[in-house]
Amino acid sequence: MLGHQDETRAAYDEVVDLYASMFANGLETHPFARNMIGTFAELVRGTGNLRVADVGCGPGHVTAMLHDLGLDVFGLDLSPAMVAHARRAHPALRFDEARMEALPVEDGALGGVLSHYSMIHTPPGELPALLAEQVRALAPGGLLLVSFFGTEGPEPVRFDHKVTPAYSWPAEQFAELLAGAGLVTFARLLHDPASERGFLDAHLLARRP
Numbered sequence: 001m002l003g004h005q006d007e008t009r010a011a012y013d014e015v016v017d018l019y020a021s022m023f024a025n026g027l028e029t030h031p032f033a034r035n036m037i038g039t040f041a042e043l044v045r046g047t048g049n050l051r052v053a054d055v056g057c058g059p060g061h062v063t064a065m066l067h068d069l070g071l072d073v074f075g076l077d078l079s080p081a082m083v084a085h086a087r088r089a090h091p092a093l094r095f096d097e098a099r100m101e102a103l104p105v106e107d108g109a110l111g112g113v114l115s116h117y118s119m120i121h122t123p124p125g126e127l128p129a130l131l132a133e134q135v136r137a138l139a140p141g142g143l144l145l146v147s148f149f150g151t152e153g154p155e156p157v158r159f160d161h162k163v164t165p166a167y168s169w170p171a172e173q174f175a176e177l178l179a180g181a182g183l184v185t186f187a188r189l190l191h192d193p194a195s196e197r198g199f200l201d202a203h204l205l206a207r208r209p
């Protein structure tokens with residue numbers, strides 16, 4: 001049986017062109033996300049450590065945005081086809097085929113980690129270890145911005161995301177997971193309009209003390 005990462009890899013490998021045609025034109029119609037990313041970039045610049053990973057970068061458009069915001073960013077994704085697309089679309093930038101569960105950086109190397117809807121496929125029971133890995137890679141004072149589908153209920157909800165199964169999360173419960181990993185969440189944005197699936201969009205900004 002395939003593990004969830006193999007399923008996710010195979011599913012995204014299948015839909016790269018369609019996904020890129022739908023999402024890779026930047027975040028022009030997503031002002032809240034764009035502004036949270038801008039705030040993240042400003043705060044990372046303020047730490048003086050510009051090294052950032054865009055984890056689960058997909059077609060690389062957010063990686064390119066972070067580069068334009070002055071960060072020394074690289075993208076990584078477990079889907080080889082996504083990585084190939086990102087490299088073609090942004091040849092001056094670095095993209096690695098890698099898993100968020102094993103970041104290709106030394107301990108404490110990064111001023112920031114950005115996860116834009118890339119932790120949505122991780123089963124809830126595996127999120128604590130995944131978050132611990134992001135914390136390992138962050139320098140003290142480093143920032144994590146995580147964006148995901150929010151729900152008002154008490155528990156995460158598994159749903160049929162168009163590509164492969166995903167989970168929406170109560171934002172406070174996700175913030176508790178961040179706290180459990182040793183991060184301090186200091187900004188939360190939950191907003192409508194939600195995606196066509198009816199979920200809120202949630203953005204949590206946290207710092208490694």
Ligand SMILES: C[S@@+](CC[C@H](N)C(=O)[O-])C[C@H]1O[C@@H](n2cnc3c(N)ncnc32)[C@H](O)[C@@H]1O
Pocket residue numbers: 005008009012023055056057058059062076077078079082098099100101115116117118119121
């Ligand atoms: C919904 S897409 C988001 C892509 C991009 N961040 C964006 O905003 O358009 C999720 C991406 O996360 C990647 N991904 C999911 N789980 C991953 C993991 N464990 N390690 C690395 N990449 C992962 C998928 O291959 C896919 O490209």
